[in-house]
Amino acid sequence: MNKPLSITLENCAKTFTDGTRALEPLNLSIREGETIVFLGPSGCGKTTTLRIIAGLEEPDAGGKVLFDGEDVTTLPIEKRNVGMVFQSYALFPNMSVAENIGYGLKIRRESQAALRTRVSEMLGMMRIEALADRRIDQLSGGQRQRVALARALAVRPRALLLDEPLTALDAKLRDTLRLEIDTLLRRLNITAIYVTHDQSEAMALGDRIVVMEHGRVAQIGSPRDIYQKPATRFVADFIGTMNRLNGAVRNGVFTCRAGDMPWATAPADASEILFRPEDIQVTESAEGSTLRGTVAAAFYLGDRTRLFVEVGEKQPLVVESAARRDFSHGETVGLAIDPRGVLIL
Amino acid sequence: MRRETQRLILLLLPAGIFFTGFFLIPMADLFMIGGSGKTGWAAYAAILTDRNYFNSLISTLAVAAATTVATLIISGISGVFLQRHKFPGNAALVAMLTFPLAFPGVVIGFMVIMLAGRQGLIGQITQAVTGEKVVFAYSMAGLFMGYVYFSVPRTILTVMAAAEKLDPKLEEAARSLGASPLRVVRDVIIPGLKPAFISAGAICFATAVGAFGTAFTLATRINVLPMVIYTEFTLSANIAMAAALSFVLGAVTWIVLALARTAAGSTVAAAG
Amino acid sequence: MKNRWLFTLQLGFTLIVCAFLIVPVILSILAGLTVNYLVGLESGLTLRWVFEVWDGYRDTIFLSIGLSLACLAVTLVIGIPTAYVLAKRQTALGRVIEEMLVMPVAVPGLATALALIVTYGSLSGFRTSWAFILVGHVLFTLPFMVRSVLAVLSAIDLKTLEEGAASLGAGFIDRFRHIVLPNCRAGILAGSLMVVTLSMGEFNMTWLLHTPFTKTLPVGLADAYASLRLEIGSAYTLVFFLMIVPLLLALQAFAQPRLKKFVAEDDAT
Ligand SMILES: Nc1ncnc2c1ncn2[C@@H]1O[C@H](COP(=O)(O)OP(=O)(O)OP(=O)(O)O)[C@@H](O)[C@H]1O
Ligand SMILES: [Mg+2]
Numbered sequence: 001m002n003k004p005l006s007i008t009l010e011n012c013a014k015t016f017t018d019g020t021r022a023l024e025p026l027n028l029s030i031r032e033g034e035t036i037v038f039l040g041p042s043g044c045g046k047t048t049t050l051r052i053i054a055g056l057e058e059p060d061a062g063g064k065v066l067f068d069g070e071d072v073t074t075l076p077i078e079k080r081n082v083g084m085v086f087q088s089y090a091l092f093p094n095m096s097v098a099e100n101i102g103y104g105l106k107i108r109r110e111s112q113a114a115l116r117t118r119v120s121e122m123l124g125m126m127r128i129e130a131l132a133d134r135r136i137d138q139l140s141g142g143q144r145q146r147v148a149l150a151r152a153l154a155v156r157p158r159a160l161l162l163d164e165p166l167t168a169l170d171a172k173l174r175d176t177l178r179l180e181i182d183t184l185l186r187r188l189n190i191t192a193i194y195v196t197h198d199q200s201e202a203m204a205l206g207d208r209i210v211v212m213e214h215g216r217v218a219q220i221g222s223p224r225d226i227y228q229k230p231a232t233r234f235v236a237d238f239i240g241t242m243n244r245l246n247g248a249v250r251n252g253v254f255t256c257r258a259g260d261m262p263w264a265t266a267p268a269d270a271s272e273i274l275f276r277p278e279d280i281q282v283t284e285s286a287e288g289s290t291l292r293g294t295v296a297a298a299f300y301l302g303d304r305t306r307l308f309v310e311v312g313e314k315q316p317l318v319v320e321s322a323a324r325r326d327f328s329h330g331e332t333v334g335l336a337i338d339p340r341g342v343l344i345l
Numbered sequence: 346m347r348r349e350t351q352r353l354i355l356l357l358l359p360a361g362i363f364f365t366g367f368f369l370i371p372m373a374d375l376f377m378i379g380g381s382g383k384t385g386w387a388a389y390a391a392i393l394t395d396r397n398y399f400n401s402l403i404s405t406l407a408v409a410a411a412t413t414v415a416t417l418i419i420s421g422i423s424g425v426f427l428q429r430h431k432f433p434g435n436a437a438l439v440a441m442l443t444f445p446l447a448f449p450g451v452v453i454g455f456m457v458i459m460l461a462g463r464q465g466l467i468g469q470i471t472q473a474v475t476g477e478k479v480v481f482a483y484s485m486a487g488l489f490m491g492y493v494y495f496s497v498p499r500t501i502l503t504v505m506a507a508a509e510k511l512d513p514k515l516e517e518a519a520r521s522l523g524a525s526p527l528r529v530v531r532d533v534i535i536p537g538l539k540p541a542f543i544s545a546g547a548i549c550f551a552t553a554v555g556a557f558g559t560a561f562t563l564a565t566r567i568n569v570l571p572m573v574i575y576t577e578f579t580l581s582a583n584i585a586m587a588a589a590l591s592f593v594l595g596a597v598t599w600i601v602l603a604l605a606r607t608a609a610g611s612t613v614a615a616a617g
Numbered sequence: 618m619k620n621r622w623l624f625t626l627q628l629g630f631t632l633i634v635c636a637f638l639i640v641p642v643i644l645s646i647l648a649g650l651t652v653n654y655l656v657g658l659e660s661g662l663t664l665r666w667v668f669e670v671w672d673g674y675r676d677t678i679f680l681s682i683g684l685s686l687a688c689l690a691v692t693l694v695i696g697i698p699t700a701y702v703l704a705k706r707q708t709a710l711g712r713v714i715e716e717m718l719v720m721p722v723a724v725p726g727l728a729t730a731l732a733l734i735v736t737y738g739s740l741s742g743f744r745t746s747w748a749f750i751l752v753g754h755v756l757f758t759l760p761f762m763v764r765s766v767l768a769v770l771s772a773i774d775l776k777t778l779e780e781g782a783a784s785l786g787a788g789f790i791d792r793f794r795h796i797v798l799p800n801c802r803a804g805i806l807a808g809s810l811m812v813v814t815l816s817m818g819e820f821n822m823t824w825l826l827h828t829p830f831t832k833t834l835p836v837g838l839a840d841a842y843a844s845l846r847l848e849i850g851s852a853y854t855l856v857f858f859l860m861i862v863p864l865l866l867a868l869q870a871f872a873q874p875r876l877k878k879f880v881a882e883d884d885a886t
Contacts, residue, residue, distance in 0.1 A: 094800050107785060155786065357702045360696065368729070422627060423634050442638060444639065449819065451820050451839045455850060466641075558835070571821075574731075
């Protein structure tokens with residue numbers, strides 16, 4: 001196996017010929033062997049960044065792409081030796097599964113024997129031996145995805161680039177394949193860049209996540225950092241569910257329309273607090289609570305109930321309760337917030 | 346990327362050189378020659394000012410228009426019918442109807458002679474029945490017949506392709522609302538086929554205006570523009586007038602097709 | 618029942634149209650094989666007229682076959698790259714180029730031929746060779762090749778497929794050979810059939826472009842119709858039918874969606 005690659009982007013911006021500014025100047029270094037995930041809403045420039053790394057787009061003048069410190073900015077994709085998995089798979093309809101997987105080796109003029117060995121190795125790795133002679137249009141979505149991965153990996157690329165590889169699949173299959181990809185990437189110890197707009201995918205796969213917004217990086221960090229310490233409101237809202245309450249702090253008590261919340265370490269100037277659904281609980285009884293709201297909607301999910309609690313703010317609070325009881329619409333409930341989970345941005 | 350643009354330009358080059366050298370430049374030459382005759386640039390107006398040319402223009406346009414209308418009606422009825430009703434023998438009928446697809450104009454002319462010529466079928470039948478032999482191959486009527494013969498196969502194909510894409514649910518909806526078959530045709534089928542009709546009709550019209558082989562086979566006396574151009578060129582050696590007339594003829598057909606294309610949307614193919 | 622009645626009416630109409638198209642073909646085939654058409658079939662069947670045509674017009678047949686194959690070669694070589702470029706750049710400029718390429722089909726053949734004569738008529742070596750006719754045929758058939766290849770290329774996600782191949786290390790030549798050409802094979806085949814058929818039957822231009830030494834089959838047909846007896850004209854037509862019927866049948870197979878699918882599946886295995 002090749003030594004894993006480190007990738008550095010210096011000052012990479014992208015303006016398309018029609019004037020669309022897809023990417024603001026971006027600096028990023030990706031360490032060897034790490035899995036980095038680009039996460040962000042549609043149109044934020046994830047694919048564009050990936051394509052710049054792949055060599056399918058050139059950055060605007062002044063931008064530089066370095067592979068292991070070597071400038072590859074003007075090197076076309078076919079000379080970069082990166083594996084790429086496309087959202088639409090881009091499997092060649094004129095070739096069988098085995099021919100697709102062996103194509104990169106054929107281009108590299110590998111011997112027939114070496115080619116055959118490697119192809120069956122890849123078929124085995126993705127557990128699709130039985131499909132070797134199938135035509136592409138005889139494959140299911142999940143099978144196509146496996147072939148696309150096998151094809152990209154067959155040439156032992158220096159890095160693997162994946163652009164929303166699971167978006168076209170149904171939820172169940174997505175979970176299975178996500179696990180497989182995760183195992184694979186860790187086993188191969190390959191530098192991987194994974195584009196997605198699905199935050200749970202990003203959290204599960206990424207060593208680090210790059211959250212993007214309008215062509216800019218909003219935050220780079222480990223999944224835990226991104227979730228627990230979002231750097232901006234955008235990140236806080238985009239990742240997971242965030243509750244917010246407006247109010248003021250006086251004498252260690254945060255007061256808002258829903259009532260009072262004792263908070264010893266409260267900063268004096270906090271006027272809006274943010275917290276996750278798992279940091280707020282429904283108390284045993286409404287009477288004993290200083291913080292109260294009325295149930296606007298309750299969805300029984302089996303293991304818990306997801307409540308939308310009206311507290312006089314713009315958005316109702318999202319609260320998850322494991323209590324074995326029914327909640328009825330309009331019912332008043334008491335609430336308790338764990339101050340350790342409170343964020344101020 | 347720049348490299349790719351260069352490559353694409355390179356790939357376009359052979360066709361570009363061929364097309365410029367053998368079409369654009371000759372056409373420009375033709376245009377210049379058209380204005381170099383005795384009458385100068387007035388040659389381009391001759392098609393309107395000269396009584397004989399004008400008459401040929403009118404009869405050319407008339408026969409082309411008649412061909413278009415007749416072809417659209419015939420192909421509309423048979424095309425929709427064959428697309429809607431799959432019965433045993435359907436495929437054979439379609440095969441027969443599209444068989445003459447690539448007959449050249451001369452062969453079409455000969456087919457008309459077989460039907461309506463001096464030794465033709467219609468002549469024989471009418472002689473047997475009424476004692477009088479009906480022969481019309483060598484006239485405008487024969488030409489009309491030939492152009493319809495030429496246009497029906499390709500128009501039927503176009504109509505069938507368009508009818509296949511018509512949503513039968515629209516028709517069912519109209520029926521369920523109580524529309525009579527005639528109203529369904531008028532309100533659902535014809536509007537749905539309109540783009541196909543416009544494009545096929547335009548091609549029909551343009552071919553009928555510019556075709557030469559059929560008229561040539563039937564009779565040199567038939568007074569349509571292509572024949573006039575041919576006569577000017579070969580018999581009168583009036584190259585300038587021939588050039589001016591063919592340039593105008595070319596411009597007219599091209600404009601008809603371009604207009605139809607904008608009217609019917611970009612799906613129109615000038616597949617002739 | 619009203620629908621039944623309507624069905625019968627339409628079927629009858631369609632059968633009449635069919636007869637209109639097919640009866641003259643049958644008549645002319647018969648005429649080419651009867652001893653004396655005026656007398657009728659009673660005069661007996663013969664191949665005499667066919668042999669006479671073969672003796673007198675053999676050269677036109679070979680020239681037409683040669684021309685159509687040369688025409689095919691040229692349209693393949695310059696048409697496929699053009700279609701590829703138009704598929705890659707679906708811009709306003711691309712549409713203008715496509716529109717221009719179609720002009721020789723839209724403009725009457727007579728005008729194109731006159732234009733060629735006006736410009737190149739004085740190059741006598743060129744004017745009297747079959748290459749002069751070839752130029753006209755290529756102009757006329759090129760758009761059919763370009764369009765049928767372009768139609769297939771626009772239907773597949775060419776850009777992504779090429780990017781996929783490039784990511785595996787394939788340079789432009791490899792991509793063109795392994796990805797572009799195999800994936801537009803159906804379009805190339807359909808276009809080729811069209812080009813050969815059209816070139817074989819082209820008359821409008823050829824009549825002005827030909828010389829006594831470069832007579833094509835349709836030119837010979839026009840000669841025969843004008844100057845020889847009906848039986849010989851018919852026998853000649855019969856020869857023409859024999860040459861283009863296989864092409865037409867193949868073309869029809871492509872015009873029929875079901876058959877088309879069948880062919881596509883067949884050649885993929
Ligand atoms: N070839 C192009 N020409 C012009 N604009 C483009 C081009 N490709 C992308 N864009 C624009 O650049 C911006 C960023 O696009 P990009 O494809 O990188 O977004 P993305 O984050 O991958 O979104 P998605 O999640 O929808 O795939 C978008 O506004 C898009 O419309
Ligand atoms: Mg994207």
